[in-house]
Amino acid sequence: MDLEKLKYPTGKLKYEKPTADLLKQGITDIENFPKKIKTIINGLSAEQLNWPYRPKGWAIKQVVHHCADSHMNAIIRFKLALTENKPTIKPYEEALWANLPDMANDLSDSIILLEGIHNRWTTLLKSLTQQELERTYVHPEYNKTFDLATTVGMYAWHCNHHYAHIKQALDHKGKF
Secondary structure, eight states: OOHHHHHOTTOOOOOOOOOHHHHHHHHHHHHHHHHHHHHHHTTOOHHHHTOBSSTTOOBHHHHHHHHHHHHHHHHHHHHHHHHSSSOBOOOOOHHHHTTSGGGGSOTHHHHHHHHHHHHHHHHHHHHOOHHHHTOEEEETTTTEEEEHHHHHHHHHHHHHHHHHHHHHHHHTTTOO
16 A cells, blocks of 8 residues: 555645635534544544554554644634734744653543533634634744634645544454
């Protein structure tokens, strides 16, 4: 099987400012993500939660915990951009975070985090004006400036990307 397709089942992220329709769809994708995750992992055994989505890839459990970590950082990035002039955000080593001891925790904590974060985040996103969507932050890891409209698209992709990883792990029944 093609490793690139396993890494990017929904395709690689494109850093593009979304159209109005894509922005609306992105907000909907972000809003619906916790429910989709909760539904797909409901009833999975401990063994299934440890199935990787590709060879040497994260287990389903790590993907869910990663999404909680990532999306906590995301809402902070939005709030920084909305309250400061072109702030520089703090990147983090997601691969190292994925191996910290809290990744062994039950997924209920990360589901609660995702539900709360996405509820607040969606409220914020739906309230943004065109002018606010043009506000920016600097990502020092990429040495690049991102506007909030583009960032909505990036995180909608992130939601769909990791949901597809979980589906992929389940479809392959941990045979990686």
